[in-house]
Amino acid sequence: MTTVCLVGDADTDLRRELLSRETAREALLPYDLYSPFANTVALDTVSLGAAVALCNDLDWYLVRFVDDVLIREPSVDDAEWLSRELAEAIRNERVAPADTGRHLRVYGRREDRLLDPMYLARTHDTHPSYDLHDVDDTVVVRVTESEFSDPD
Numbered sequence: 759m760t761t762v763c764l765v766g767d768a769d770t771d772l773r774r775e776l777l778s779r780e781t782a783r784e785a786l787l788p789y790d791l792y793s794p795f796a797n798t799v800a801l802d803t804v805s806l807g808a809a810v811a812l813c814n815d816l817d818w819y820l821v822r823f824v825d826d827v828l829i830r831e832p833s834v835d836d837a838e839w840l841s842r843e844l845a846e847a848i849r850n851e852r853v854a855p856a857d858t859g860r861h862l863r864v865y866g867r868r869e870d871r872l873l874d875p876m877y878l879a880r881t882h883d884t885h886p887s888y889d890l891h892d893v894d895d896t897v898v899v900r901v902t903e904s905e906f907s908d909p910d
Contacts, residue, residue: 759802762807762838764816765826765872766797773799775823776816785815795897796871808833810849813842828876828899834858839899847902861906866893875904887901 772793776782776794776799788895789801803809809829813820820827820857827842833856834840834848843865860880866873873893878885888896 759804759810759832760806761800761828761830762771762812762832763794763798763800763828764824765795765828766799767825768797770823772797772823772829773810776819779819782816782819785812794870795867796869806833806845806849810842810846813845820829823854825898827900828897830864837898838853839897841901842900842904842907844900851858853902858900861901861903863899863901863905864888865899866891866894867897868893872897877901879906 764772766775773793776786789803792800798813806829809831813827828839829842829845829847830839831883832847838895840848841857844853844858848855848858857868862878862880862885863874863875864878868891873891876888876890876903
């Protein structure tokens with residue numbers, strides 16, 4: 759199963775916004791929704807292709823209410839997430855899964871909140887520590903080289 763996690767912006771109740779709109783509600787209807795982190799909506803799809811297609815269907819809402827889209831594909835890595843852009847590149851075979859993992863966006867996690875991300879480069883099997891806040895844990899997201907070079 760491929761997991762999609764939509765991270766809401768700080769000023770929006772993401773679940774309420776998505777489910778209050780008919781098109782988004784219908785797109786999400788087949789899925790069991792849950793929240794692994796504060797102000798997120800997550801769901802499991804059957805494949806990376808289905809995850810990317812769902813994000814494309816929800817794009818209008820993602821632009822307006824979502825700060826980040828995280829996709830976890832077990833065939834790439836069981837613990838690390840992919841950015842939406844990287845997931846699309848893998849699905850479209852522009853990037854091989856084995857060629858990912860150097861460029862990272864790492865979120866701090868305190869309790870169930872995702873905190874400001876840092877862009878870090880992995881060298882060998884490790885990456886620099888997250889140091890923006892005192893945190894309980896981190897959430898690692900693999901990104902494309904272009905996302906890493908120009909994060910915003």
